[in-house]
Amino acid sequence: MQEKKNQRSFFKMASVAVMMFGFGYLLVPLYDIFCELTGLNGKTGVTTESEIAAQYQPDKNRLVTVQFVANNASDMPWDFKPLVSTMQVTPGQLTAAQFVASNTTHTEMTGQAVPSVSPTKASRYFNKTECFCFEKQSLAAGESKEMPLRFVVDPRLPDDVKTLTLAYTLFDVSNKTAAN
Amino acid sequence: MSHEATHDGHDDHGPAKGLMRWVTTTNHKDIGTLYLLFALVMFFIGGAMAMVIRAELFQPGLQVVDPQFFNSMTTVHALVMIFGAVMPAFTGLANWLIPMQIGAPDMALPRMNNFSFWILPFAFSLLLSTFFMEGGGPAGGWTIYPPLSLQMGDGFPFMIFAIHLAGISSIMGSINVVVTILNMRAPGMTLMKMPLFVWTWLITAYLLIATMPVLAGAVTMLLTDKFAATSFFSAAGGGDPVMYQHIFWFFGHPEVYILILPAFGIVSAIVPTFARKPLFGYSSMVYATASIAFLSFIVWAHHMFTVGMPVVGELFFMYATMMIAVPTGVKVFNWVSTMWKGSMTFETPMLFAIGFIMMFTLGGFSGLMLAIAPADFQYHDTYFVVAHFHYVLVTGAIYSIMAAAYYWLPKWTGNMYDETLGKWHFWISTISVNVLFFPQHFLGLAGMPRRIPDYAVQFADWNMISSIGGFVFGLSQLMFVVVIYKAIKGGKKATDQVWEGATGLEFEQLSSPPPYHSFNEAPVIK
Numbered sequence: 001m002q003e004k005k006n007q008r009s010f011f012k013m014a015s016v017a018v019m020m021f022g023f024g025y026l027l028v029p030l031y032d033i034f035c036e037l038t039g040l041n042g043k044t045g046v047t048t049e050s051e052i053a054a055q056y057q058p059d060k061n062r063l064v065t066v067q068f069v070a071n072n073a074s075d076m077p078w079d080f081k082p083l084v085s086t087m088q089v090t091p092g093q094l095t096a097a098q099f100v101a102s103n104t105t106h107t108e109m110t111g112q113a114v115p116s117v118s119p120t121k122a123s124r125y126f127n128k129t130e131c132f133c134f135e136k137q138s139l140a141a142g143e144s145k146e147m148p149l150r151f152v153v154d155p156r157l158p159d160d161v162k163t164l165t166l167a168y169t170l171f172d173v174s175n176k177t178a179a180n
Numbered sequence: 181m182s183h184e185a186t187h188d189g190h191d192d193h194g195p196a197k198g199l200m201r202w203v204t205t206t207n208h209k210d211i212g213t214l215y216l217l218f219a220l221v222m223f224f225i226g227g228a229m230a231m232v233i234r235a236e237l238f239q240p241g242l243q244v245v246d247p248q249f250f251n252s253m254t255t256v257h258a259l260v261m262i263f264g265a266v267m268p269a270f271t272g273l274a275n276w277l278i279p280m281q282i283g284a285p286d287m288a289l290p291r292m293n294n295f296s297f298w299i300l301p302f303a304f305s306l307l308l309s310t311f312f313m314e315g316g317g318p319a320g321g322w323t324i325y326p327p328l329s330l331q332m333g334d335g336f337p338f339m340i341f342a343i344h345l346a347g348i349s350s351i352m353g354s355i356n357v358v359v360t361i362l363n364m365r366a367p368g369m370t371l372m373k374m375p376l377f378v379w380t381w382l383i384t385a386y387l388l389i390a391t392m393p394v395l396a397g398a399v400t401m402l403l404t405d406k407f408a409a410t411s412f413f414s415a416a417g418g419g420d421p422v423m424y425q426h427i428f429w430f431f432g433h434p435e436v437y438i439l440i441l442p443a444f445g446i447v448s449a450i451v452p453t454f455a456r457k458p459l460f461g462y463s464s465m466v467y468a469t470a471s472i473a474f475l476s477f478i479v480w481a482h483h484m485f486t487v488g489m490p491v492v493g494e495l496f497f498m499y500a501t502m503m504i505a506v507p508t509g510v511k512v513f514n515w516v517s518t519m520w521k522g523s524m525t526f527e528t529p530m531l532f533a534i535g536f537i538m539m540f541t542l543g544g545f546s547g548l549m550l551a552i553a554p555a556d557f558q559y560h561d562t563y564f565v566v567a568h569f570h571y572v573l574v575t576g577a578i579y580s581i582m583a584a585a586y587y588w589l590p591k592w593t594g595n596m597y598d599e600t601l602g603k604w605h606f607w608i609s610t611i612s613v614n615v616l617f618f619p620q621h622f623l624g625l626a627g628m629p630r631r632i633p634d635y636a637v638q639f640a641d642w643n644m645i646s647s648i649g650g651f652v653f654g655l656s657q658l659m660f661v662v663v664i665y666k667a668i669k670g671g672k673k674a675t676d677q678v679w680e681g682a683t684g685l686e687f688e689q690l691s692s693p694p695p696y697h698s699f700n701e702a703p704v705i706k
Contacts, residue, residue: 006288006359013355017393024397024427028412031423038490073416114415120490171416 048129058092059155069167076172077105091155102144110138113168122161125154136173194696206290208275214297215272222264227654229257234650236633237643250633251319258322263346264304269581270442271353274381280686281375283366283703288359296352303345310335323428326413326421330406340403347392354385368705375684379466380445383473387434395431422487429480437476441469443580444511447533450587451515454530455522456681461514468507475504485556494553501551512541528602532583535610543571564624570617589667590674591686594693597667605659612656615649
């Protein structure tokens with residue numbers, strides 16, 4: 001009797017442990033959803049040009065400063081910088097900007113840029129229609145490339161936000177691409 | 181039970197002879213002893229690493245070890261002390277005491293009990309073997325944050341598997357505790373009659389079952405990030421290193437309470453004995469323990485205030501953290517009220533218990549300071565944090581384990597320990613541990629970062645004082661070993677009740693030492 005009861009309790013507790021192992025993995029998608037909803041970690045939104053025309057009225061009375069920052073991950077040798085470092089942007093208006101990357105090495109490499117917007121609470125209002133960060137970028141040895149970016153700042157951006165910073169970090173993903 | 185019944189005719193048979201007794205044993209007392217001895221060995225291995233750390237920090241500059249090795253010392257010191265010393269020590273106490281305190285003949289799942297202990301030596305051999313591999317031991321901090329931890333050398337998978345094994349061991353141990361407490365209590369031993377040590381362990385076991393698998397998941401993700409081309413924590417592949425911190429601390433904060441809740445139970449047993457008064461506010465103690473356990477799940481991000489969080493998040497985690505001070509305050513209030521107007525005597529277990537109450541409260545107070553999100557930006561990753569968690573873990577958890585060892589040693593061995601040596605051990609430890617850790621508050625407030633082998637000369641004086649305290653504290657623990665050795669070998673016989681004011685089944689209904697198989701017939705609970 002007692003042994004049966006103990007076995008039943010054991011399986012109950014063991015299944016809780018197994019479920020919590022699964023829950024650890026479930027935290028990964030939950031975290032992504034949470035970041036998307038709150039803009040945590042500067043995750044930016046994606047939109048299309050048709051949506052912009054339908055949704056946004058350009059707010060002609062307001063200008064927001066957008067700063068561009070380019071960083072390299074520690075093992076990334078490319079030259080990577082924005083063409084202009086600061087822009088005045090009208091919220092609701094589709095705007096274009098360029099970054100330049102050049103592969104300074106003697107081999108073909110692939111890079112992946114990862115964006116982040118500060119301050120956190122503004123990141124939800126920063127939407128891109130086109131970005132070099134949507135795809136991996138391959139450059140031959142010594143090649144340079146202008147990389148385009150088109151974005152719109154949502155006119156509903158809170159009034160106290162006057163400056164937005166868009167930072168890209170460029171990672172070397174040559175190995176991962178080769179493996180695939 | 182039918183198997184048990186056929187043995188009843190032999191009455192009480194003793195342990196098997198020889199070394200194999202310890203390998204094959206399923207007896208809760210033997211396994212408790214194994215856990216406790218293992219924890220003691222690990223305490224000295226981790227302590228030796230702390231001595232290396234304090235030797236290097238004795239003076240500014242690099243003189244004793246190289247920085248990489250220094251970093252592996254801080255990392256492995258923490259892993260060994262948490263997973264190898266404190267947790268197994270509490271599990272050992274649980275094995276020894278829970279069956280005796282609830283009137284059960286043994287743990288509910290004795291074979292699994294044997295297995296969960298014998299995994300541990302393998303886990304820690306794996307962990308310590310990394311020191312002899314290309315790239316050395318883990319050196320990225322015990323929290324093994326990526327991307328830094330992923331840069332570890334050949335030892336990386338060994339460290340991960342060591343954590344897996346230690347985790348499996350403590351999950352099995354916890355399942356055993358839960359099943360034993362829920363199913364094996366003697367008739368009449370209702371939940372609200374259980375000693376607080378049993379209560380706190382029941383809640384601790386639930387915390388372990390709920391959080392250790394999450395840690396296992398997090399380190400498995402690290403493993404696949406390094407070897408299987410996943411990108412859970414690599415930004416280049418769409419992952420996020422900050423997510424690791426969230427998952428880790430979702431485990432890590434309950435883990436902190438896993439390391440302290442059984443201590444609350446121990447102190448709640450010792451203080452009434454030597455104050456010769458029943459515990460003040462028993463049921464509020466139970467509810468306070470449960471609320472601390474609940475709150476531990478919603479405060480994890482206070483470990484990462486500086487990582488970049490919305491203000492609302494910082495405020496939530498700040499207030500939730502501060503709320504923990506309320507149930508903890510209830511506990512401290514109850515211990516003090518138990519002592520109030522009691523006929524107190526100050527034998528070694530009581531000294532350690534009172535030392536626990538005072539110094540743990542001090543550590544809790546610096547914890548409250550760290551909980552203030554705006555102030556934390558100054559304290560974060562400084563020696564102030566180091567001082568804080570050593571006050572709650574060394575003078576908190578370790579002191580409670582020492583108190584428990586002195587308190588129950590006469591019960592376990594049948595011999596009184598050397599009281600004079602015990603008192604020397606307490607006083608030298610208590611003076612030196614404060615010389616060791618109190619100056620680290622000043623160092624932290626002045627801006628000395630943690631986990632560095634070298635520092636600016638402005639920090640030199642307090643570091644030297646801290647190191648001297650460290651060496652004295654480290655050496656004085658040898659007295660503890662002598663006390664234990666002498667008590668096992670012989671000495672004045674202990675009475676069955678051991679202490680004048682002791683209560684509970686193990687003191688009231690069992691001899692000292694207790695028979696190898698106790699409570700084969702359930703005791704009568706008054």
